[in-house]
Amino acid sequence: MSQLQHKVETTFATIPKKESLWLDAWKRLRRRKLAMLGGGIVLFFIILAVLAPVLTPYPYDGAELSQRFIKPMEEGHWLGTDDLGRDLFTRIVYGAQISLRVGFLAVVGSIIVGTYLGLVAGYYGKWIDMIISRVFDIMLAFPSILLAIAIVTILGRSLTNALIAIAIINVPTYGRLVRSKVLSLKEEEFIMAAKAIGMKNWRIIYHHLLPNSMTPIIVQGTLGIATAIIETAALGFLGLGAVPPTPEWGTMLADSKDYIQLAPWTVIFPGLSIMLVVLGFNLLGDGLRDALDPKMKQ
Amino acid sequence: MAENFVLEVKNLKTYFHSDNGLLPAVDDVSFQLKPGETLGIVGESGSGKSVTSLSIMGLIPKPPGEVRGSIIYKGQDIVQASEKKLREIRGNEIAMIFQEPMTSLNPVFTIGNQMIEAIRLHTSLSKKEAHHKGIEMLKLVGIPRAEEIMGEYPHQLSGGMRQRVMIAMAMSLNPSILIADEPTTALDVTIQAQILDLMRNLKKDYNTSILLITHDLGVVAEMCQRVVVMYGGKVVEEGDVRTIFKEPKHPYTIGLIKSTPKIKENLERLYSIPGNVPSLNNMPKGCTFAPRCEQATEICRNQVPPLFSITGEHKSRCWLNEKDALDNREGA
Numbered sequence: 001m002s003q004l005q006h007k008v009e010t011t012f013a014t015i016p017k018k019e020s021l022w023l024d025a026w027k028r029l030r031r032r033k034l035a036m037l038g039g040g041i042v043l044f045f046i047i048l049a050v051l052a053p054v055l056t057p058y059p060y061d062g063a064e065l066s067q068r069f070i071k072p073m074e075e076g077h078w079l080g081t082d083d084l085g086r087d088l089f090t091r092i093v094y095g096a097q098i099s100l101r102v103g104f105l106a107v108v109g110s111i112i113v114g115t116y117l118g119l120v121a122g123y124y125g126k127w128i129d130m131i132i133s134r135v136f137d138i139m140l141a142f143p144s145i146l147l148a149i150a151i152v153t154i155l156g157r158s159l160t161n162a163l164i165a166i167a168i169i170n171v172p173t174y175g176r177l178v179r180s181k182v183l184s185l186k187e188e189e190f191i192m193a194a195k196a197i198g199m200k201n202w203r204i205i206y207h208h209l210l211p212n213s214m215t216p217i218i219v220q221g222t223l224g225i226a227t228a229i230i231e232t233a234a235l236g237f238l239g240l241g242a243v244p245p246t247p248e249w250g251t252m253l254a255d256s257k258d259y260i261q262l263a264p265w266t267v268i269f270p271g272l273s274i275m276l277v278v279l280g281f282n283l284l285g286d287g288l289r290d291a292l293d294p295k296m297k298q
Numbered sequence: 299m300a301e302n303f304v305l306e307v308k309n310l311k312t313y314f315h316s317d318n319g320l321l322p323a324v325d326d327v328s329f330q331l332k333p334g335e336t337l338g339i340v341g342e343s344g345s346g347k348s349v350t351s352l353s354i355m356g357l358i359p360k361p362p363g364e365v366r367g368s369i370i371y372k373g374q375d376i377v378q379a380s381e382k383k384l385r386e387i388r389g390n391e392i393a394m395i396f397q398e399p400m401t402s403l404n405p406v407f408t409i410g411n412q413m414i415e416a417i418r419l420h421t422s423l424s425k426k427e428a429h430h431k432g433i434e435m436l437k438l439v440g441i442p443r444a445e446e447i448m449g450e451y452p453h454q455l456s457g458g459m460r461q462r463v464m465i466a467m468a469m470s471l472n473p474s475i476l477i478a479d480e481p482t483t484a485l486d487v488t489i490q491a492q493i494l495d496l497m498r499n500l501k502k503d504y505n506t507s508i509l510l511i512t513h514d515l516g517v518v519a520e521m522c523q524r525v526v527v528m529y530g531g532k533v534v535e536e537g538d539v540r541t542i543f544k545e546p547k548h549p550y551t552i553g554l555i556k557s558t559p560k561i562k563e564n565l566e567r568l569y570s571i572p573g574n575v576p577s578l579n580n581m582p583k584g585c586t587f588a589p590r591c592e593q594a595t596e597i598c599r600n601q602v603p604p605l606f607s608i609t610g611e612h613k614s615r616c617w618l619n620e621k622d623a624l625d626n627r628e629g630a
Contacts, residue, residue, distance in 0.1 A: 189402040195357055196396075197389030197416050205417070211406045261369070 013128070028291040033289020041280030049096040058087035060094040061245035069263045070205075082252075082266045083259055091247035092273050098248050099277060102163045103229040107221050109167035111174050115217060118178025119205050123186065136172035144169045145234055152240045159248065162241040166231045170224060177220055181213040214290045222285035226278040233274050248276050304474055304507045305331040305354070305392075309367040310377075312346075312353045314578075316362060321578035323349040325531040328368070331475065336501065338510040338522035338539070340515065340554070344575040346531040347511045351477045353377075354509070355394055356384040357455035373476075390420040393468035397480040403452035409436075409463055410448030416467045435466040439496055460490035462496065469500055474502075477509045482517060494521055515558050519543060524611070527551050530576055530586030533605065537612035547614035547622075549591045585617070593618060 029035055048055065067085035072092040079088035086214050097246060139147065151165035161246075185191060194204050235241035236250025249270045256266035312324040314465045324346040331337050339347045352358050353365050356376060369514040378388060385467060388394075396402045413432035417423060423431060429448065436444035452460060461481060468476055478497065482490035494517065501508055508520055518525055518539065527535040527550065528553045535548040546552045554573040573590040582588055588598040597617050606619045 175621045189396050189398050190404045192357065193394075193396055193464070194404070195388070196355055196394040198387070198419055198469075199389075200385065200387040210403050212404070214406075 025288075025291045029287055032287040032290065034283050035291070038211055038280045038283025038285075038287060041276055044283055045096045045100060045277050046278070047051070048093050049100050052090075052093045052097055055093055056069045056087065056090040058090040058193040060086065060091050060247045062086060063245075067268075069259070071219045071263075074267050079269050080263070080265045082256055083261070086245075088266060088269055091252060092249070092269055095247040095249045095252065095270065095273065096277070098159065098242065098246065098272070099229045099232060100225075102159065102166070102232045103225040103281075106163050106166040106170065106228040106232070107224045109164075110170035110224065111217055111221055113167070114171040114174025115210070115213070117171070118175040119209060119213075119270060121175070122182025123201070123205055123209060129179070132175065136175050139169065139172045145231060148235060149238065149240060152235060157240055157243060159242040159246060162232055165235070166228050169231075170228065173224065174217060174220060177215050177216050181216055182209050185209055185212050219285055219289040219292060222281055222288055226281035229274065229277055229281070302333065303330040304333050305509075306370040307350075307354070307367070308370065310350065310353060310369060311366040312349050312358055313364045313366070314362045315364065316579070318579040320364075322386065322531050322581070323578060324353060327531070327533050329526050329533065329536065331507050332511060333474075333507055334501070334505045335524065336510055336522045337520040338437070338525045339509065339511045339528060340513065340518055340525055341528035342513060342575050344577075346530040347528050348479055349531075350528070351394065351479050351509065351511050354477060355388060356381075357394065371598070373605060378626065381398065386420075387573070389416065389473070390471050391473055392475040393473040394477040395464045395468050395481050396484050399457050399464055399484060400487070402464055403460055405452055407580060408449050408451055409455070413448065413463070413467055417470050420471050421613075432466075433472060435470045436463070439463075439466040441499075457485055458493065461485060461493055461627075465493070465496065465500070469504065469506070472504060473506060475507050475509060477511070479511045480513070481510075483512070483514070490517075497521070505598075515543075515554060527554070527576070531578070532586060532615060533613075534587065534615045535613065536605070537608075541609075541612050545612075547608055547612070547619050548587075548616045549618070550587045550595055551614075587613070587616075 029039075033184045060243045064081075064085035067075075067077075067081050069085060070081040070085075072078065072080040072088075074080070077087050077089065079092065081087055082091070117132050117136075121129040142150075148162075148165040151168055152161050155161035155164065191204060191208060194208055199207075232241055232248065233250030233253070235246045236252075239251075239254060242248035242251045244255065252270040253267060253274075256263070256270070260267050300502075307330070307544060308328050310324055310327045311322065314321045314323055324331055324534050327346070327350060329337065329339075339350065341347045349358070354376075356379070365377050367377065370379050371392065376384065379387070380512055403409070407415075410429065410432055410436070413435065414425060414428040417428040417431050418425070419430070432448060433444045436447055441447055441459060447455070452463075455463065456517070465481075476497075481497070482493050485493060494527050497508065498521065500506065501579065508521075512518060522539050523564075525535075525537065525539050526533055526546065528543070529550050535542065535546065535551045543555065546555055550571070553569070556569040557571060559568055571590055574584060576586060576589065583592070584600045585591070585598045585603050588594040591598065595617065601617075603617045603620075605613045605615045606612050606622070607617060608622050
């Protein structure tokens with residue numbers, strides 16, 4: 001044995017590279033300027049949202065009718081005030097809190113449910129897959145915003161219900177993604193090897209299939225936050241999301257749209273915020289996809 | 299025969315249901331594995347050798363697969379065994395290593411992680427104890443820097459190293475049977491020799507029986523005591539490794555041996571058996587090998603030959619051997 005061991009030790013040149021997959025991905029991500037720009041935008045809004053109470057002296061819901069339609073950069077209002085004399089900057093900063101939170105929670109919700117269903121459908125196949133996949137197909141047959149409107153109409157208008165609706169309509173996206181990933185992973189030899197050492201099904205699912213499906217979920221999730229934020233704003237704009245005076249960006253747009261000629265800034269700034277955040281998440285997501293794609297690795 | 303077998307496969311039939319009807323991937327295969335023995339299962343691609351090994355592990359997907367017959371391990375028929383019972387046997391009692399070491403480890407976990415998981419699956423060792431056991435096993439299979447390798451990912455290792463890890467993992471539970479499905483096919487020739495060396499040494503140390511599935515007769519000659527030659531889902535010849543190489547009886551075995559390069563002869567062209575393994579949904583009526591056989595006669599094309607016993611353990615499924623074995627034919 002020791003002779004053999006020695007032979008091996010001299011035969012095998014050891015591979016010097018020793019990095020975790022994530023560190024590797026981070027290094028590749030850092031080289032992508034657009035992704036870093038996207039990440040910067042996202043980080044900027046996160047900081048705004050977290051520091052909201054510190055950044056502004058005004059309350060987001062304090063109507064001050066004597067202060068209506070103050071132009072940006074005048075009288076201590078950086079972005080001016082709206083039709084009720086509320087400081088626009090304050091409302092946008094608090095709005096960032098709402099949009100990011102709703103976007104994030106909705107995506108997390110969709111991912112949890114979608115991943116679970118996708119894993120089950122992909123791994124067990126047969127009739128379970130049949131049922132889950134057909135339900136996904138049905139949900140995807142509707143335009144998603146229409147489905148969201150229907151769900152909010154049933155549940156009643158509120159930010160929480162908008163969040164739930166958005167989470168529900170995005171479940172099939174993640175479900176299908178995970179299912180397809182599982183279908184290909186299932187044929188991999190290491191899954192057969194896991195079975196061959198006597199591993200239980202649920203252990204194979206959670207220990208082998210789930211971690212190997214994480215990459216596409218992370219990418220899709222990052223892009224999904226952008227979609228969720230737009231959908232929240234859309235529902236808000238349609239009067240089905242947040243209830244005033246909640247400073248939700250879409251609701252703000254809807255409330256100010258009548259004053260677009262009188263005070264364009266009341267529309268421009270919420271709109272710009274939505275655009276920027278969505279752009280940020282999309283750039284970051286695209287960068288993540290490139291950085292995490294194993295095919296790009298070589 | 300009152301002999302003691304670790305594994306006894308009796309009339310194993312593994313069928314797959316398909317649009318073209320029932321496809322017999324393994325058709326009435328019987329063989330025995332003795333303690334501490336290395337049994338080679340040889341055959342071309344599509345001869346049913348891998349399906350046989352998966353049937354033993356109980357890893358044939360059902361449906362579309364269907365397994366009949368019996369596989370007796372320690373006096374228990376594992377074809378009928380429950381999934382729970384099978385899980386206890388898998389890995390713990392019968393371990394398996396696969397052909398493709400590049401993909402048989404989970405790419406997102408470290409080697410240590412996977413070793414520990416495999417060990418803890420069947421033992422009550424703590425994480426730390428399992429970690430030590432893992433290092434010990436890696437050292438045993440000749441992996442240098444075992445402690446460091448435990449913290450590395452599969453993509454950081456070469457194919458030979460990964461196959462060593464797979465063997466370490468399979469042997470860590472001290473199974474009584476190791477099924478090796480073409481363990482060296484995907485490796486370089488020099489690494490092949492090392493892996494075979496390693497398996498031979500482990501077998502000696504642990505007294506494990508090995509079921510070696512391969513299409514490489516060189517590997518068989520080097521490793522096995524007995525050989526089962528499979529063709530078209532059936533056993534066509536079975537016997538002691540010396541007998542098979544010295545006096546092969548079945549034309550298929552003869553062809554296989556003829557088609558391996560030999561050092562002494564310097565032929566321009568290597569012999570090859572004409573034709574291909576018949577597809578499962580288009581099996582010949584008589585002997586499955588008849589369409590490719592130079593010596594095929596009328597009876598070969600019409601009647602399936604039984605497995606004739608020639609001498610002791612040497613059996614051949616060919617009508618040409620009928621005369622040699624009329625007295626002690628079995629299993630018509």
